[in-house]
Amino acid sequence: MAGEDLVRTWVGFGSAKLIEQALEWANLDAEKHEEAYRIFLMHYHAHLTDRTTLYPNVTALLKALKHNGVPVALITNKPSVFVKPMLDHFELTEQFGWLLGGDTLEEKKPSALPLLHCSESIEALPEKCLMIGDSITDFNAAKNAGFKCALVTYGYHQGVDLAGLGADAVMDDLAELLM
Incomplete structure (x- = not known):
């Protein structure tokens, strides 16, 4: 195994x-x-949500962003058919303006396309956007799109030392973005 x-x-x-x-x-x-x-x-x-849990402070961060009128997209490489049911399970669907799965567009992360698709739809300059992720795939997508990047030290980092990538922030807790 x-x-x-x-x-x-x-x-x-x-x-x-x-x-x-x-x-x-x-x-x-x-x-x-x-x-x-x-x-x-x-x-x-x-078994979509059998052992799936939210990371600490995800709900608090999403609610704070929504309360402050910050547009938020969920961009994942997960097939799109699974995205909404998973978010519905955690009652988070309404927190996002966009839900992009790995098959929503013709390219997926680390391509810049999904990130730029969302930023263009709100007419935001890429350098004014922030990608929050947990992997080198997320970091490379942000870099390729010209986004700022914050990485969390937990999640699926593929064995890569995230601190050495040069992200704008590396944090142990999403609550750091609320300060």
């Missing part, structure tokens, strides 16, 4: 890539990708 620690390093590049890495790790034929991916998506859908 690959184990959680190894699998966590595979998370963040999209579920198709996760399955590709799992097949490679298990020395299974890459031609099994489509079948393995289909099985993964069915299992994921059936």
Whole structure:
């Protein structure tokens, strides 16, 4: 078994890539990708929120941003079919102006396209926007889009030392953005 620690390093590049890495790790034929991916998506859908929890202060930060009229987008590489049901489970859907899954546009993070799509829709200059993330994928998306970037030290950082990337902020708690 690959184990959680190894699998966590595979998370963040999209579920198709996760399955590709799992097949490679298990020395299974890459031609099994489509079948393995289909099985993964069915299992994921059936257990979408089973062990899913919110990180500390997510709700407080989102409510503060909404209260202050700050437009907020959720941009994930997760297939879009899973995004709203997960947010609905935590009663967070209304906190976001945009929900972009990895298949919403023709490119996904670390491409700049999803971030720029959202900033252009509110006519915000990229340098006035902030990407909050937990991975090198998020950092690279922000850098590629010309966004400022704040990274949290928890989550799926793919084994990368986030402090060394050069983000505008690296924090242990989202509450730091409320100060």
